[in-house]
Amino acid sequence: MNQETTPPLGLELIGLRKILGGRVIIDNLNLKVNRGEMVSLLGPSGCGKTTTLRMIAGFLTPDAGRVEVDGIDVTARGPEKRPSAMVFQNYALWPHMSVYKNVAFPLKVRKVLKEEIDARVTRVLEMVNLIHHKDSRPSQISGGEQQRVALARALVQEPKVLLLDEPLSNLDARLRVKVREDIREVQSTLGITTVIVTHDQDEALSISDRIAVMNSGAIEQFSSPTQLYIAPMTEYVANFIGSLNRVEGSYSGGLISSGSDVIGIRPEDIAFLNSHVEGSFPARVDHVVSRGHFSEVYLQRGDVKLRAFIAGDVPTRGSIGYAKINRAMIYRDGRLVNSNG
């Protein structure tokens, strides 16, 4: 394959390594993000996702490895010389500047002509629906609005890579859903390569083209949300994404017997039936938690407890029926060996 037929990647991290305070935070991290793609770095706190983001932005210099944007190595450049723009977790708006001045600042330092600054700031503030607040101070507007100013300040730079550091963590639950849809819409309209750091799997699953699940400084799995959910490559990822019944044993034809594999079963892959069918086993309903559009049913069979998501007819507590496992994921030594079982 020659170079003309392969467009450069929007962002590529090659063999990144970072040691902070004598501890290896990131070790040999590789990531390829396509142009215009939205990628999440997902993981628990301390997994190195923020460190990775700060290396992309240029606030941290990697001890080894390279950061390439559109095929150009930017590793040696400071944050002010990189074609990336970041939205900070606490928005980091300058309190002594108006909304307009906050958004205009990146253009002002780049010595853009005044008329052009005005046009671009106005355009981007209209895009985030904040033009009526252009003369307000950051302290005078709500958290959701501050977050949009921060986004506008990043977008006005027309960055090649947009970086979002836990952008929704300071918003309340309802606003979070709205803002994440807004971000996704703006991102896909403008087609900006975007990396978002989050510890919230819902956020990652709903907003990203692909998700990189991180665990102690390395990427465990990098794939689409659906793939990540259906076929988590490691036990760690399976536990981290979605709900999971984790049973130790050996699995065959819907039945669990003693063994040394780890069987992961998604709660929605378990059905509860009144009569025996091929591959089902008797179970008792231990208790039921209503979740609105479905119910969480805890099934007991011997010493195995299974959680099932059941819509429609909800079995009553204490009733006895048959549990049918429709799909299970089998892990051996923490790695996926079968996801169709």
Place this chain on the structure above:
Amino acid sequence: MTMKHTAFDKARVVSSKSVLAIFISAMVIFIMGPILWLGMHAFATSWTYPNLLPNGWTLHWWHQVFLDSTLSSAIRNSLIISPVVVMFSALICLPAAYAVSRTNFFGRKTFLIGIFAANAFPKIGLFAAIATLYYAFNLMGTLIGVVIIQILGTIIYMIWIPAAAFSAVPRNLEEAARDAGASKTRVFRTITLRMALPGILVAVIMSFLAAFDEAQGTYLVGAPTIYTMPTEMYSLVENYPIQVAAVFSVLLAVPSIILIALARKHIIGGQLAEGFQIR
């Protein structure tokens, strides 16, 4: 139920208001009272005990102060020396304050506490020791000598307050500016310094007042060649009528009042208040 609740709330508001009123009256009496007394003396022909008001009004004492060459030269000296002291103090201390707030150099804590300790003991002992040094360097009775002595008294304000102000500037605001394309110096100028400015302003005012007010060291080092307003006060109290001292005291209070009035807008309800709201 709700009625009772509001009645209770009302009583609480009333009682807290009356406490506030008492507090404010006490402030007025204790702060404004002496100033008022001085102010009236400055314009009084004479004012003796049983009379509630002075016996007559005059501008005579003001004439005397401004026509007396030693007194007017003391005023001139004070008005020149204090700003010079503040300027040099800022030049020396502000970089130190920034370093203290942003780097963790060896002996940082000792340095900070050392500055504080120098102000914790009676200064006259320190000045006596400095005086012997001054004789050795021929600084006795010189302008430079007085400026140095006065800078000493301002250091604690010029380092501690701005250091706190620099520390209060959130790092991610600086990072955001770097990310937006600003160089390090530009970030310092437009974000760090700009946001620390209210604190620096407070330090400048405190330092100015400290320098303007400094008498012990200035007297020891400056007399008999250089007199400032506070050192002149000593001879005033002994050698002039009380009304002249009152005029002088009023003059001594003028810079404080002007400075605080100027700074009020910036400090209260200005950026200082706003700056700390941000997370």
